[in-house]
Every structure is written in C-alpha cells, then in structure tokens.
Amino acid sequence: MTALYSLQGVTKKYGPNTVLNDVSFEIGENEVVGLLGDNGAGKSTLVKIMSGVVQADAGEFTWGGSTIDRMSRETTERLGVETIFQDSALVPFMTITRNIFMGREITNRLGFMKMKQMDAITADVLDSVVTIEGIKSPKQLVASLSGGQAQAVAIARAVHFKRSLLILDEPTSALAVRATEALLAYLTQLKSEGVSSVLVTHNLHHAYQVCDRHIVMNHGRKILDVRREDTSVEELTAAVVEGAEGIRRYREGRH
Amino acid sequence: MATEAITTQRRISDARQSSGLFGRVRHELQFVRGRGALEISVVLIVLLAGYTIAGLVSPEGFAFLNPNNLSGVVSQAVPVLAILGLAAGILMIAGEFDLSLGANITLSAIVFIKTAEGAGLWAAIAAAIVCGMVVALVNGLIVVYTRIPSFIATLGMSFFWMGAGIFLNGTTPATLTSSRDDLMVFLFAQDFGFFRSQLVWLLIIGVLAWFFVHRHRLGNHLFAVGGNPAAAEAISINPKRVKLMSFAIFGGLVGFASILIAVRTSSMQPGGSATEDFTLFAIAAAVVGGTSLMGGRGSVTGIVVGAALIELIRNGLLLAKAPGFYITLFVGVTIVIAAIFNKLMEGKAR
Ligand SMILES: Nc1ncnc2c1ncn2[C@@H]1O[C@H](COP(=O)(O)OP(=O)(O)OP(=O)(O)O)[C@@H](O)[C@H]1O
Ligand SMILES: [Mg+2]
Numbered sequence: 001m002t003a004l005y006s007l008q009g010v011t012k013k014y015g016p017n018t019v020l021n022d023v024s025f026e027i028g029e030n031e032v033v034g035l036l037g038d039n040g041a042g043k044s045t046l047v048k049i050m051s052g053v054v055q056a057d058a059g060e061f062t063w064g065g066s067t068i069d070r071m072s073r074e075t076t077e078r079l080g081v082e083t084i085f086q087d088s089a090l091v092p093f094m095t096i097t098r099n100i101f102m103g104r105e106i107t108n109r110l111g112f113m114k115m116k117q118m119d120a121i122t123a124d125v126l127d128s129v130v131t132i133e134g135i136k137s138p139k140q141l142v143a144s145l146s147g148g149q150a151q152a153v154a155i156a157r158a159v160h161f162k163r164s165l166l167i168l169d170e171p172t173s174a175l176a177v178r179a180t181e182a183l184l185a186y187l188t189q190l191k192s193e194g195v196s197s198v199l200v201t202h203n204l205h206h207a208y209q210v211c212d213r214h215i216v217m218n219h220g221r222k223i224l225d226v227r228r229e230d231t232s233v234e235e236l237t238a239a240v241v242e243g244a245e246g247i248r249r250y251r252e253g254r255h
Numbered sequence: 256m257a258t259e260a261i262t263t264q265r266r267i268s269d270a271r272q273s274s275g276l277f278g279r280v281r282h283e284l285q286f287v288r289g290r291g292a293l294e295i296s297v298v299l300i301v302l303l304a305g306y307t308i309a310g311l312v313s314p315e316g317f318a319f320l321n322p323n324n325l326s327g328v329v330s331q332a333v334p335v336l337a338i339l340g341l342a343a344g345i346l347m348i349a350g351e352f353d354l355s356l357g358a359n360i361t362l363s364a365i366v367f368i369k370t371a372e373g374a375g376l377w378a379a380i381a382a383a384i385v386c387g388m389v390v391a392l393v394n395g396l397i398v399v400y401t402r403i404p405s406f407i408a409t410l411g412m413s414f415f416w417m418g419a420g421i422f423l424n425g426t427t428p429a430t431l432t433s434s435r436d437d438l439m440v441f442l443f444a445q446d447f448g449f450f451r452s453q454l455v456w457l458l459i460i461g462v463l464a465w466f467f468v469h470r471h472r473l474g475n476h477l478f479a480v481g482g483n484p485a486a487a488e489a490i491s492i493n494p495k496r497v498k499l500m501s502f503a504i505f506g507g508l509v510g511f512a513s514i515l516i517a518v519r520t521s522s523m524q525p526g527g528s529a530t531e532d533f534t535l536f537a538i539a540a541a542v543v544g545g546t547s548l549m550g551g552r553g554s555v556t557g558i559v560v561g562a563a564l565i566e567l568i569r570n571g572l573l574l575a576k577a578p579g580f581y582i583t584l585f586v587g588v589t590i591v592i593a594a595i596f597n598k599l600m601e602g603k604a605r
Contacts, residue, residue: 053489073491089489091482093552094475102479103490105472112470 002065004029004196005050005081005165010059012045012220019045020056021220027165027198030191034207035200036240037217043200044086046217047169050198051083052076080163084171086200088154092143096135097122099142100157125156129186130179147174155183166190166197172206184210204236218243292545292557294596299564306571317574322449328570330450334457335515337562339533340540341464342508344558347541348468349501350481350550351405353394355413356509357531362420363387363513364523364530369424371434376442379434380514387510388503390416395502399495413534420525430522443518453515457559460508465555477501482551539586540565543593545600552597565589 003026012020020042027033037043048054052073061068063079090099097118106114106121122138132152135145142150151174158166166187172180187197187210201207207214214231216224216239223244224236238246310319318324339356346353353359366386371379394412398405431439445452468474479487480497487494516530517523544561546553565586572582 051489073489077491083489085489087485089483089486091479091486091551093482093547094478098475098478102475102487103492105475107472111472112466113472113475115470 003027003062004031004064006062007050008060008062010046010049010056012042012049012054012056019220020049023059023217023220023222025215025222025225027196028213029196030194031196031213032187032191032211033196033198034211034214035198035217036202036204036207036214036236038240041217042220043217044169047083047085047167047198047200050076051081051167053083053085079165081165081167082158082162083167084151084154084158084169086169086173088150090142090150090154093141095139095141096126096145096153097138099153100125100160104161121160122156125160126152128156129159130155130175130182132179148176148179151175152179159186162195164195166195167200168197169200170202171199172201172203180206204233204240208233208236216240223247292554292560294600295544295557295560295564295593299560299567302564302567302571306567319570319574324570324574326446326449326451328566330454331519332566332570333563334451334453335512336533336536336540336566337457337559338460338508338512338515339537340544340558340562341460341555342505342512343537344541344544344546344553344555345464345468345477345508346501346505347538347546347548347550348481348553349477349498350484351395351398351498351501352409352538353391353502353505354406354409354534355390355394355416356537357534358413358416358420359387359390359506359509360513360516360530360533361523361525361527362390362416362423363510364517365420365424365429365525367514367517368429368431368523371431371439376434376436376439383514383517384507384510387508387513388506391502391506391509392499395499398502399498417526420523424525426525428522428524428527431517435518435521439518443515453519456511456515460511461555461559468555473497473500478551480550481547536565536586539590539593542590542597545593545597547597548594561593 006024006026008024010020010023011018023042023046025033035043035046045054049056049059049071052071052075055071061071068075091102094102097115100122101113101118106118108114119138126132126135126138130152132149135149135152142153145153151171155168155171158168168183168187172183175183184206187199190197199207199211208228211228213227214224214236215222216236218239224231224239224247226235235247235250238250240246242249306317306319309317310321314320343353343356363383363386367379367383370382374382394405394409397403397408397412401408441452443452443456468477476487476492476497479490479492480494484494487497523529540562541553541558542548542561543564544554544557544559546558546561568585568589569582572585
C-alpha cells in the first residue's frame, strides 16, 4: 500500500538549535496517527512543516507516491490538508464567519462575499462536530469567545475545508470532556470517509484510544513508531517521559 | 460533504429569528459593538445639534448655518479629509502607516498641475492618481521588504518626496492657469449652492470603499493581515501582497485628493508645509472613527464620521474666533480621547 503522505529525513534548525533531526515517517490512507512527545520535542514544528507553513532545511515529501517539488501552504491546500494549529490561528477582531472563511471566502464573480451563505454554513459547521455551549451567532467577534469556544471555531474551520488529511495540534487543550469525546469519535468516523488524521496530544489515553499508530518524538528525533497492537499506554508513557532509555527499560522489564 | 449535512435543530440563532426590524437591528448591534462607528455618530449628532442651536440663537456671532460656511465645511473640508482618512484608515487596518501623505499630496498635485497645463485634463487626472500610487508603492516596498517599522520608513521618505517636488518644479509654485477650465472646475470644485462637487466624490468613493472594505474578499484579507498576520499566512493569505495592495489603494486615494486640493487652490508650493497637516489629520480622522492604531480594526462609516467630527470642531473653533493654536490643541485632545476610547472598546469586546 502506498502511503498517503510520507516525510523523509526532515531536519529543521532554529539558529544553533536542531529542532528536528532527520525525521522520517509515513501517514497511511485512512489512518489516524498519534504524534506524541514532551514539551519542546518538536511536534508543533513538524506539524507546521507538514502543513507547508514553515519550510524544512532538509527533507523530502511525497504525496500518494509522487514527490512534492515545492512545499508551501498553497501546495498543501491544493492537496486537501487542513491544520488546527496549537495557537489556533484566529483573528480576534473578526467575526466567526470571517475567520472560518478567511482566505477562502465564498464570493460572486467580482469577488464580493456572499455573507448570508457563509453565515448559514458557519452556523451548521459550528454544530457539526464539537457542539460548544454559548456561541450565539456566527457574527460574534472571536475576541468575545472563551478559550474553548475559540478552539471550536478553529476545529470547525479545519473540519469544513479538509479533504484528505486533518492535522490537529493539541485540539482538545481547551475543551471540556464532552467536546473532547466528540472530537475523538469524529477522528474514527473520518477514516470511513477516507480522510486520514494526525493527532498531537499530551493525553496518552486519548491517543491510545483513537490512533492506529503512534510516533513519539524526543528532542527532535523520532524514537518510536509503533502500531497500536504492538504497544501500550505504559510503553508510550515511558517513551514520552524518559525517551529512548525509557522504551528500553520498559521492554526489558517485560521480559 | 459531512459538514454540509442538514442540521435538524440549529442552535446557533440566526439574525432572521429575531422579531421585527428593531429586534434585528439590536441583534446586529450586539455583535458589532466595539467598532466605535455608532458611538462616534452619536457624538457627531450631538455636536451638530449644538452648533445648529448656537447658529439659530446667534446667526452673527456663530455663523454656522450661513450657506457659505455650510457648503465650505460640509462639501469641501469634510470630503477632502474623509477621502484622506479612508486612505490612511485602509492602510491602518492592514497594520501600516504612511507619514509621507502630505508630501505625496504636494508631489501629486504638482504632477497634476504640470500635466494639465501640458497635456490636458484627462491625462492629468490619470497622472496624479498614478503618481500617488507610485509614491505609496515605493514606500510600501521599502516597508514590506526591509521590515523597518512603517512609521520610520515613511517619515524618512516624506523628506525624499518633498525634495522630489522641488526637483520637478523648482522652488516656485506650480499654478493652474489656462487649463483650469469650466469642465475641470465642474468636476472637482463646483459650488452648486448647498453642495459642491467634492461631496459627490466623497459619496462615490465612500460607497465603493465600503463595499471593498466590508464586503469584498480582499477587504476581508486587510483585516486578517492587520489583525493577525501569522494566522493569515497560515491560511495562505500572503501578507506582503495584501500590504502592498493597501499601500497602492492609499496612494490612489491620496492622488485623487490631491486633485481636489489642486483645483480648489489652483496652485501648489513645492517643498511647502501647507499639506503637512493632512498627514496627522487623516490619521486622526481614522482614529476618531474607531480605527485601531494596532491594525485589524476600523470601518468606512466610522472614518467618514471621524473626518466630519474633526472638521466640525475645527469649524466651530474658527467661527468662535478662537486663536489658531486652539484648533491644533483641540484636535490633539480629540485624537488622544478617541484613542483611549478605542482601547476601552477593545477591552469590552474581549
Ligand atoms: N520560531 C521559532 N524560533 C526559534 N525556536 C523555535 C521556534 N519554534 C519552535 N522553536 C523551538 O523548537 C523546539 C520545538 O518546539 P515545538 O513547538 O515544535 O515543540 P512541541 O513539541 O510542539 O512542544 P509543546 O508540547 O510544548 O507544544 C523548542 O525548543 C522551541 O523553543
Ligand atoms: Mg506544540
């Protein structure tokens, strides 16, 4: 089976710091991949590179078997990749509708926006995956929303525009239990719609619950890449907390 | 697409559900609060009412209602400042400033006058607008590609453009003579009794600007780039391109305003300071109208009302025969109060 999206030898330096060091992995068709690791391990940087917002210093990217010549946000958008960024990437003093359709407005041929249509779709999208209490109107400014409500807007935007791959960088950090459960269930449902996803989270139980495969990052390196059947929450915990040493000790302990 | 599935029970209320016109207006206002256009309009109406009463009580002492005064303020001073305010405001929404506005007016007006004298009216109109745009685009390129704060870059460039005016025309004023014919006056400075050509231009430009800023895709990008450039970029809006576009629009509007100024005054002094006031007054109109100094917020209606408010205060002080420095003083205070007010409104929306 050819992978949907594959990364080979991705390296990224910020000044003298090597934030990503020769990272390679694949995301399969209809697969939910967990991207795990301690704070500062390089997960968000990897997410930004995968979504074309940040350029890697080295690395090769292939999509459905063919090489991507130039990585950029335009390229990934064309491929149907949508990302929920950790810092949510919303504009506070714009309405919910305008945030959701920012850069992808529904317009007539002259470029004027169809506000009513966009408001109606926004109202539907906001209710479709995670239903959050307290959002009164698509015309509300994002600045007036709570942290969780804003996160729901970011989720709704990505969900609405994704076509082949949904990348979620700590999407549940501000969500309450019910909304979190709904989002996790949605990732499983996505597989049946032919959409893969990458989930970055610090909650290993959540990751274990929905991900088919787990990738653990440690100081910019990939230290573990296992299918769910071949691992456990305990091993993932050891890998995230203690790194490669933790994996070794965990595996020795089991023999 | 799953997200377009019909939701049987939509929880997020639609404006249409609110009853009647009043309910709908209130519903809308609930979410646009914090933009400032409404509050500033109330201030303007109160001020207008006060002036009208003062004018009725003492037509001699406070000649506000005198037709000459009315048409001079309402259809001459306000339109020019409002168009310049829109220029500055659109740029501010995108998160930038251009402090060479005054120098741009001088240069574009000189270009207009010289072209009109040499090649006729239509060429002159085009030349002035193109000149304004080129000046602003050069500033924009410097700001966007060097990442120098636009305050500094355009302040520096304003001396350059002032010099360019002298380079073009020497130190003598450029003057409209034979080319200032009936058609030119009709188009840009005609007094029709209770309104002048300038007011018509403001209406046209105001409506176009409103549709562009608040209803066009590119207007939406202005707010996105000014409000959170990183977010805009993450969604594949190119901030550089949007900023350059806003500089170009700024320049086009400044070039056009310079025509209105040139036709009314018939001459322009290269290197002169006559146009310098416009720079800060235009920014003041935008700020008074609720435009954020940090970018990402502002409205066309607010800016036009802001310009009207400033010109009315200026006119009131003039009519009350206040010494010149009072005007500067009052406008200064107005800007600071407006900026504080904007800040408070932003706090309220959070
Ligand atoms: N723009 C940047 N400039 C310089 N250093 C950066 C930049 N972005 C990230 N880094 C550094 O790269 C490293 C990895 O950051 P990254 O955000 O990818 O971590 P993370 O795994 O997402 O952490 P967290 O779980 O806390 O979100 C950190 O040490 C961080 O300081
Ligand atoms: Mg992160």
